[in-house]
Amino acid sequence: MDIWRRIAFGVSRWTVVGTLLMVTSGASAQTQPIPLQEIVTPSTVISKDGRPVTFALHGFKEFKSLAEMFSYIDSQTRRWPSILTDEERSGLGRELLRRGIESRVVSMADERPLEALLTHTSEELRQAIAQVKESVPPGFGEAFLGVQEKWKHSVNCWSASSYLPGRVLSNWYPIAEGIQLYGATYDSTEHFWQAVKYHPDISVADLTEMLGMLGQKDWRPWISRLDGDPKLYLPNAYAVEFLRHNLAPDRLRWFRDELGRHELKSNVRVRSVQQRGAAPFRFSALEEKVLWGDLADLFHLVYTFSSPDDPLRNKLAVRHFDGIYLGERRMGFISEEFRSLMIEIWRVKYLQMARFGEVIRSIPMEIRLEHFLNDGDSPDIPIPIYVGYLNQIRDLARTQH
Numbered sequence: 001m002d003i004w005r006r007i008a009f010g011v012s013r014w015t016v017v018g019t020l021l022m023v024t025s026g027a028s029a030q031t032q033p034i035p036l037q038e039i040v041t042p043s044t045v046i047s048k049d050g051r052p053v054t055f056a057l058h059g060f061k062e063f064k065s066l067a068e069m070f071s072y073i074d075s076q077t078r079r080w081p082s083i084l085t086d087e088e089r090s091g092l093g094r095e096l097l098r099r100g101i102e103s104r105v106v107s108m109a110d111e112r113p114l115e116a117l118l119t120h121t122s123e124e125l126r127q128a129i130a131q132v133k134e135s136v137p138p139g140f141g142e143a144f145l146g147v148q149e150k151w152k153h154s155v156n157c158w159s160a161s162s163y164l165p166g167r168v169l170s171n172w173y174p175i176a177e178g179i180q181l182y183g184a185t186y187d188s189t190e191h192f193w194q195a196v197k198y199h200p201d202i203s204v205a206d207l208t209e210m211l212g213m214l215g216q217k218d219w220r221p222w223i224s225r226l227d228g229d230p231k232l233y234l235p236n237a238y239a240v241e242f243l244r245h246n247l248a249p250d251r252l253r254w255f256r257d258e259l260g261r262h263e264l265k266s267n268v269r270v271r272s273v274q275q276r277g278a279a280p281f282r283f284s285a286l287e288e289k290v291l292w293g294d295l296a297d298l299f300h301l302v303y304t305f306s307s308p309d310d311p312l313r314n315k316l317a318v319r320h321f322d323g324i325y326l327g328e329r330r331m332g333f334i335s336e337e338f339r340s341l342m343i344e345i346w347r348v349k350y351l352q353m354a355r356f357g358e359v360i361r362s363i364p365m366e367i368r369l370e371h372f373l374n375d376g377d378s379p380d381i382p383i384p385i386y387v388g389y390l391n392q393i394r395d396l397a398r399t400q401h
Contacts, residue, residue: 031048031110031112033112033115033116034046034112034113034115034116035116036116036117036120036124036125036128037128037131039104039105039113039116039117039128040125040128040129040132040144041066041132041134042065042066042067042070042132042134042135042136043065043066043067043134044065044066045064045065046107046110046112046113048109048110052064053107053109053110054109055069055100055103055104055107055374055375056103056374056375056376057069057072057096057099057100057103057375058237058238058241058375058376058377059238059241059242059373059374059375059376059377060241060242060244060245061241063100066100066101066104067134069100069104070135070136070137072096073093073096073097073100073137074093074137076092076093076096077089077090077092077093079230080230083230084230092234093137093138093139094138094139094143097137097139097140097143098139098143098146098147099375100375101140101143101144101147102143102147102150102372102375103372103374103375105117105144105147105151106147106151106156106372108158108160108373108374111162114151117144117147117148117151118148118151118152120148122145122148122149125144125145125148126141126145129141129144150370151370153366153367153368154367154368154369154370155363155367155368155369155370156370156371156372157169157170157369157370157371157390158170158172158371158373159172159173159285165359165360165362165363168356168359168360169359169360169369169390171188171189171190171193171285172188172190172285172286172288172289173188173189173285174187174188174281174285175187175188175189175349175353176280178276178280179192179345179348179349179353180348181345181348182196182326182327184272184275184276185275185276186274186275186276187276187280187281187282187283187285188285188288189345189346189349190285190288190289190293191274191275191276191283191285191288192345193293193342193345194274194288194289194292194293194296195270195271195274195275195288195292196271196324196326196341197292197293197296197297197300197324197333197380198270198271198292198296198320199271199319199320199321199325200269200271200272200325201269201320202269202270202271202319202320203266203267203268203269203270204259204264204265204266204267204268204270204273205266205267206270206319207259207270207295208256208259208266210299210315210316210319211252211255211256211259213312213315214247214252214298214302214312215249215252215253217312219243219247222306223240223243223244223247226240226243226305227240236305236379238376238377238378238379239301239305239377239379242294242297242298242301242379243298243301243302243305246294246297246298247298247302255291255294255295255298258291259291270292274288274292296321297379297380299316299319299321300321300333300380301333301379302316302321303316303317303321303322303333304333304334321333324338324341326341333379333380334379334380338380338381339380339381339382339385342381342386342389343389343392343393346389346390346393347393347396350393350394350396350397351393351396351397351400357397357400357401360393360394360397361394361397361398361401363394365394365398368391369387369390369391369394370387371383371386371387371390
């Protein structure tokens with residue numbers, strides 16, 4: 001199976017990197033460490049296996065060096081000159097700088113930048129920053145020191161974490177015995193979270209038809225409307241960049257090709273096909289995220305950001321992409337009610353399944369549970385809320401025990 005070619009073509013870069021890391025992480029210990037001074041030098045391009053290690057803002061805006069990112073940040077602060085105040089532009093620049101430096105350090109493809117920060121004192125980091133001869137924006141040093149302080153007391157909980165409990169706490173972690181959620185069995189909590197975004201009646205034929213409708217539209221004016229309003233773009237930057245990426249003709253074609261590759265009958269119900277059947281793990285957690293999850297998010301977000309009189313919005317509503325349907329409940333895709341469903345399924349995983357409860361309780365309370373992937377986000381459950389729930393469920397597991 002030519003999975004690497006398909007992934008490289010159709011999947012956002014941070015997912016590709018994460019997948020590659022899961023395969024190659026064993027070799028990382030043999031890689032030479034990077035000097036701290038190089039990490040803080042803006043022009044440094046970090047390479048691994050002969051390729052530059054990129055990092056990102058909003059998950060999709062990729063850079064090879066901090067200097068390259070500085071230019072992007074400057075362009076963003078000048079993007080809406082007649083709308084944002086000087087104070088707002090300055091605040092935007094500082095926020096993007098902090099997140100970009102964290103993305104550079106907490107790399108999904110190379111742990112050496114984080115290793116360099118965590119194996120030096122804050123004073124040594126200050127000295128390295130003071131020796132930088134290149135131009136840096138205001139707040140550069142404070143951002144690096146803040147990232148160092150945060151990650152000295154945190155663990156990144158994701159599928160390729162170098163810390164075993166961190167991998168187990170990922171929604172992607174496969175559950176051999178399956179997990180019972182709302183009357184069905186799933187291979188992981190990720191499988192449930194993506195499956196529930198589809199109404200029980202939605203079929204593969206419905207998805208194919210909707211993809212055809214999306215492919216007939218010129219999305220450039222629609223995206224330009226989102227780009228042009230900072231009050232809309234800035235709080236939803238990840239969602240807008242996600243839409244820009246996934247509404248591209250090649251990406252829509254990739255979704256159609258993937259549905260065809262799995263040879264699913266047109267009348268198959270999309271939610272039920274993601275549930276555990278006669279054989280487990282029909283779809284990997286990666287496929288759940290980048291095929292079923294991204295496709296559902298695309299439909300829900302197009303509905304959310306379309307004007308009320310847009311005919312396509314009405315067609316999406318007919319296919320029930322106007323909300324999340326679970327039993328008798330209908331929840332908004334971007335809503336507190338849907339987000340809170342995450343902690344409910346974690347109550348099953350960590351409070352009712354003894355082996356997972358033991359893992360989450362084993363992580364010392366002095367260590368904060370975090371989730372940071374290339375400054376990516378999730379419109380259905382923003383990362384700060386996700387992280388808050390993760391730490392909350394650990395508290396509940398320890399209290400229960």
